[in-house]
Amino acid sequence: MDRAFCLVYIMIMNYKVKIIIFLLLVGAVLLIIFLSKSDRSEEQQQSQTTQQPNQDLAQQPNSFEFTKLNPLFRFSAQLPSNVTAEYVPQIESISINNKEEPQIFIRYFTGNEFLTLSTVDILSRKPTEIKGHAAIEYEIKKKPNIADFPFQPSWRNEQHKLIDIRLTNNDPSIFYVFAYNPKLSEATFREFIDSLVFHNDKQSLVQPIRQAERRVTKKPFGLYVEPGQSPVAPERFKGFHNAVDYEILAGEEKKNVEIFAICGGFLREKKTAQGYGGVLIQDCLIQDQPVTVIYGHIKLGSVTKQAEDYIIPGEKIALLGDADSSETDGERKHLHLGIKKGLSSDIRGYVQSETELDDWIDFTALIE
Numbered sequence: 001m002d003r004a005f006c007l008v009y010i011m012i013m014n015y016k017v018k019i020i021i022f023l024l025l026v027g028a029v030l031l032i033i034f035l036s037k038s039d040r041s042e043e044q045q046q047s048q049t050t051q052q053p054n055q056d057l058a059q060q061p062n063s064f065e066f067t068k069l070n071p072l073f074r075f076s077a078q079l080p081s082n083v084t085a086e087y088v089p090q091i092e093s094i095s096i097n098n099k100e101e102p103q104i105f106i107r108y109f110t111g112n113e114f115l116t117l118s119t120v121d122i123l124s125r126k127p128t129e130i131k132g133h134a135a136i137e138y139e140i141k142k143k144p145n146i147a148d149f150p151f152q153p154s155w156r157n158e159q160h161k162l163i164d165i166r167l168t169n170n171d172p173s174i175f176y177v178f179a180y181n182p183k184l185s186e187a188t189f190r191e192f193i194d195s196l197v198f199h200n201d202k203q204s205l206v207q208p209i210r211q212a213e214r215r216v217t218k219k220p221f222g223l224y225v226e227p228g229q230s231p232v233a234p235e236r237f238k239g240f241h242n243a244v245d246y247e248i249l250a251g252e253e254k255k256n257v258e259i260f261a262i263c264g265g266f267l268r269e270k271k272t273a274q275g276y277g278g279v280l281i282q283d284c285l286i287q288d289q290p291v292t293v294i295y296g297h298i299k300l301g302s303v304t305k306q307a308e309d310y311i312i313p314g315e316k317i318a319l320l321g322d323a324d325s326s327e328t329d330g331e332r333k334h335l336h337l338g339i340k341k342g343l344s345s346d347i348r349g350y351v352q353s354e355t356e357l358d359d360w361i362d363f364t365a366l367i368e
Contacts, residue, residue: 062078062079062080062081063076063077063078063079063195063197064076064077064078064079064085065312066085066094066106067199067264067310067312068312069085069086069087069094070087070092070094071266071310072092072108072174073094073106073108073176074167074174074198074199074200074264075176075196075197075198075199076196076197076204077192077195077196077197078191078192078195079096079192082098082099083096083097083098083103084096084097085097088151088152090150090151091107091150091151091152092107092108093105093106093107093108093151093152094106095153096192101153101155101181102153102155102181103180103181103183103184104178104179104180104181104184104189104192105152105153105156105178105179105180106176106177106178106179107176107177107179108174108175108176108177109174109175109177110172110173110174110175111172111173111175112171112172112173114136114164114166114175115175117140119142119143119146119149120140120141120142120143120146121140121141121142121143122138122139122140123138123139123140123141123159124137124138124139125137125138126138128163130163130165130193130196131194131196131198131201131203132201133165133166133167133198134165134166134169135163135164135165135166136163136164137161137162137163138161138162138163138164139159139160139161140159140160140161140162141158141159141160142156142157142158153181155181155182155183156179158182159182160179160180160181160182161179161180161182161186162177162178162179162180163177163178163193164176164177164178165178165196167198167200168200168285168288169288170288178192178193199263199264199265199284199285199313200285200286200287200288201287202286202287202366202367204263204264204313205262205263205286205313205366205367206260206261206262206313206314207260207262207367208246208259208260208261208262208295208335208337208363209246209257209258209259209260209335210258211249212246214249215246215247215248215249216244216245216246216247216364217231217247218231218232218245218247218334219231219232219241219243219244219245220241220244220245220362220364221241221242221243221244221357221360221362221363221364221365222240222241222242222354222357222362223240223241224239224240224241225237225238225239225241225350226238226239232332237275237349237350238350239350239351239352240350240351240352240353240354240356240357241349241350242338242340242348242349242350242351242356242357242359242360243294243296243336243337243338243339243349243360244336244337244338244362244363244364245334245335245336245337246334246335246337247332247334248320248333248334252333253323253333256302256319256320257319257320257333258316258318258319259295259298259316259317259318259319259320259335260314260315260316260317261282261293261311261312261313261314261315261317262284262293262313262337262363262367263282263284263285263286263291263293263313264284264310264311264312264313265282265283265284265285265293265310265311266282266283266308266309266310266311267280267281267282267305267306267307267308267309267310267311267317268281268282268283268292268307268308269281269307270300270303270305270307271300272300272326273296273329273347274329275296275329275349276296276297276328276329276336276347276349277296277297277298277321277325277326277327277328277329277330277331278296278297278298278299278300278303278318278321278327278328279294279295279296279297279298279347280294280295280298280303280317280318281293281294281295281347282295282311283343286339286361286366289341290341290342290343291339291340291341291342291343291361292339292340292342292343292344292346292347293337293338293339294336294337294338294339294340294347295317295318295335295336295337296335296336296337296338296349297320297321297327297328297329297331297333297334297335297336298317298318298319298320298321298327298335299318299319299320299321299322299327300318300327302318302319303317303318305317320333320334320335321333336349337363338360339360339361339363339366340359340360340361341359341360341361342359
């Protein structure tokens with residue numbers, strides 16, 4: 001009897017052991033599957049971060065950059081899906097057309113003040129302001145003895161309304177003339193005007209890199225460093241950091257990291273410079289202030305723009321250079337973004353006194 005009981009007990013215990021082993025195996029398999037999915041999910045997120053358009057930099061739906069037609073038209077605006085913008089090279093103008101005829105016609109002139117044309121009768125004139133820019137609303141009619149305006153819509157020779165908008169408060173400034181077809185509703189025209197974003201405005205500024213707010217972790221603007229006293233080791237520089245450093249994120253060590261123009265302006269130079277490796281220098285106008293923008297530690301071979309090319313805010317301009325290479329002058333992989341007040345040849349990354357920081361702009365404070 002005792003022997004039979006022992007055999008039954010042993011059989012039950014063996015069965016329990018087998019169940020435990022089975023459950024352990026099932027748990028191990030499930031854990032492997034979970035970890036595998038987590039790795040793939042992380043890889044996909046990193047891939048999306050590197051390859052897909054950054055929502056921080058994306059333009060508004062249907063936003064059109066008029067600079068693509070001519071760099072003198074330094075603004076963007078919302079365009080309905082049923083219209084197109086076309087350049088009129090004979091008179092350096094832009095025509096916004098629907099399927100039937102031009103609806104808005106845009107011209108420009110340069111001067112110190114608003115102009116009054118001798119070829120038209122001014123029926124009304126109202127000074128106003130458009131998004132902080134001085135402007136004047138007109139209603140005009142071409143004088144009878146004046147020939148029709150060439151290369152312009154027929155309604156430009158008839159009574160119609162327009163708005164002149166001054167780009168900057170500097171002298172001289174570009175002025176834009178926005179005239180609209182009398183058949184176009186004033187409400188539709190106002191929607192277009194309200195959607196304008198001029199490249200001189202703070203609203204046009206964009207971050208230089210995706211997820212920028214996560215990257216300023218070592219050298220913000222104004223930080224004093226010297227060898228032995230720095231968040232970076234080894235430190236080769238000494239002084240007050242007159243720029244903002246954007247670090248790479250985990251997983252980007254060997255990946256392409258795209259850099260974007262923070263403002264609209266002409267590329268002055270691309271070159272190799274001591275302390276930077278590859279560097280781009282761009283001339284911009286930010287809230288009427290001419291500035292020199294410095295993008296340091298970039299891969300020059302990735303730059304397709306040439307000197308004197310106009311760069312649109314948010315346009316991809318380069319890739320970050322590789323760490324510990326000539327592309328970064330032996331530095332870590334990161335972006336150095338400096339903004340010097342005025343059009344200057346000074347591209348230093350550090351200054352020796354706090355008072356000198358006043359000649360530079362902290363981009364993180366500017367874009368807040």
